[in-house]
Amino acid sequence: MPQNVYDRQDFFENYIKLDRQVKGLHGAPEWPQLKSILPNLNGLVVLDLGCVFGWFSRFARENAAEFVRAIDISEKMLERAQEMTSLICSIEHPIYTAPSRPRFIVDEETGSKSWPLDDYQKEGLRTTDWLAPGI
Known part of the structure; x- marks a missing residue:
């Protein structure tokens, strides 16, 4: 079962201060490696699971993705996403x-x-x- 600590005020107040939330994708240490394995997004349908502040969703739209869906995680969603799309997963x-x-x-x-x-x-x-x- 997924753990949701992001709605806890004490956690949230500190989480929004992390470089990855202040500077966006460029503040995420894994971004250069993740970006290097992404396909050309032009015309693709992109599913951003656990989108937080939507940094990757905006990046996908700026890079010509045809459609971007930004949602939170659930088991059924992941099963469906794996059946229908290529899935790149990045977690803390x-x-x-x-x-x-x-x-x-x-x-x-x-x-x-x-x-x-x-x-x-x-x-x-x-x-x-x-x-x-x-x-």
């Missing part, structure tokens, strides 16, 4: 929620940053304090 990588205390660690000597992955291999439901408590 668990690297952000894997650490028991998600944050950048800064080396005091060098100033280099690292992101701890202490619980990355743990399977199943994760609850952490990322952007808001209990996510």
